[in-house]
Amino acid sequence: KTAAKLKGWLVRELAREEGGLQALPFAETRYAKEGLKHIEFLSHFNRFGVLYGDSGMGKTYLIAEAMRRDPTMIVLTAWKGMGRSGILRELCGYLKEAEGGTQYGMMKRIKAKLCPGGKSAGRCIIVDDAHTLAFDALDTLRHIFDQTGTGLALIGIGAVLRPKLESPAPDMEQIASRASGRTWKLPEIDESDYELMLGGVMQDEDVAPAIKLMRERDPQVLASPRRMGNVVEIACRMAKKSGKPVTIEHIKQAMKYAS
8 A cells, every 4th residue: 555655646746747837937917016015005004905807817826926925924715615614714724723613612713813912913814716705704704804903805806896895785885895995906917917927937039029929829828817827837847848948939839738
């Protein structure tokens, strides 16, 4: 059994090495700069705010960079079935507190960790995909914000999140009022942002030709930051094997895989 487990581990590690994900350098796009500015504001001043934009715009990289800059950030990735209990368990796990027991008990432990001795610890909770959360989960986060003075950044898709805040139902009014004045639309990504992304992995003289190649061969790549990220990730993986920076040829080949 031990030999089988070791073999399985080796296979997985080789797969990661040969075809796994390639970490991409952070690019200070307008989307990223705006998002980080707002998250840092909410964190520093312990405020409640909402950041929203379209799907596939780079929220994952934005949140990863926010965590790199401030490792005390608490990040929850929401999903439709995550109710009050799910929020409490996730927070307990993140704070290294027991995840079992009653909801009251979990809430008490969370408050003690985030507000020791009645004074806020100055941390910030980032909730990715916040648009998927129902009222009871959002209200749980609102209560934690109120009771502990912990900053709270809800990040999600605007088409779903905005109506909940701009025309709130009666039960959403308390949440909407706390985000009032601190609800920010993140900017769209354009070719200047893509140039920054490519500039982190290519020679400067190759960036403009790479953009031109994408525009001519597959305009959909430039229409979707997620697709662009896939192309760059695959190109970086190819370049890593050759030990050279990403070239036009790498981009050309990567577009075939990402199409």
